Amino acid sequence: MNHPDSHPVLLKPYTHLAPEDGMCLMEYVSVLAGTEFSDHPACTDALLGALARAVNDAMSDQGRCELLALASALAESGPERPGEDRITYHCWDAVAAASPPGSAAQRRARRRRDTALAPHAAARRAEGVLRWVRVHGPARRAVETAVRTLAALPPGEADRSLYRLLACCIEEARGHTAKHVRPAVSA
Template sequence: MRFGQQVVPLPDVVPVLSAGKHRNPRKGACFMEMASFLAGERWSDHPSCTHPLLATMARLVNDSLTDLDRPRIVGLIPDVVGLTGDDLELDVAIAVHAAAAALPVAPVARQNVMAVGLLTCRALASSLPGPHDDLLRLCDEAFAQAPEAHAWARRYSRDTRVSERVFRRQTAPHVVAYAVEGIAVACVDDAVDRLVALLATTIRDTRARIERLSEAAAAEAPEVPTAAPADAPRRRLSRSAPTR
């Protein structure tokens, strides 16, 4: 895991966030391109400083907002710098947050797909080491608000088990994409608020999980014995002295 990466402070004048990919700062910047700049990386909307799935969510939210609303997420850019890790829990948690936020408000045509995705996430969360009651609760609360979609998903999803590789590469990115799009086109008055809240909440949750996983890894690491200084005097046993 990489955490606590040094962040370049936001400059006094920064490019206005806009949708899409930009060749250089003169052409504009999206959320993740500004993150790459703050991290001191090569200009890119796929920088290594941020967890890939979280970066996917950030790009999608950025592109789903209007020019008028996009400044609301500018302050979150420094928070994603250095926020990355390879534990499967992070992918599952990000996908759960996205699907749980979208399922209750997404159009009916999209709810069934979201429910299937959330069922898969819930099954995987149940299999992760350690208790993850918070993720299971998010899933169950979302299902309770969309009971028909939940019933449909349970009826037509014969098997929600997927491999870690498939989940990371296909399932989770698709869940996040459907979720952000579902919120963006939902027939609600606060779709923008929901998108901004989703990104902010997921960033905070990801940070907390990375900190906890890092602390757990440090606690489980074996202690390395400290080597004696090179110039430390060595005790020598006399050949005539008895030994035990």
């Protein structure tokens, strides 16, 4: 993994044409990974990247600086599918936690959270749902709803909650990748 030798990085919201114009979190990940400058680097799963871009754009300037601590983990998380059901689960769980207790929004989020890990979700994965549907369908809606809900919290709490959500999902992705790496056979 390449580490930029330039000035300290100041993450900015949205996409940029070149590093000189600024970088969002995922563009910085592409630089760290030594890939083409992009906010969709191939080294990170598409759904996890969508969450990282949404969190980056929703955070305050001060909170966004904290995201630099997660960049290396994102670059190393791998392009494999990290279990979108687990990411979806964490997103709906975050919505339920941020919603008023007993509210319809909280009940709806808990139902969706519980459905994300239901047995039919595994069957849906086994059928090989197209990547586009996964990234732009129900899992993407969970990401967008979670980020929108957490961003509406009071500023400091919003940044902390968004950071925790992204960090948790990165750990899920890294754990998934580690489970699929075959250990070396010793002689």
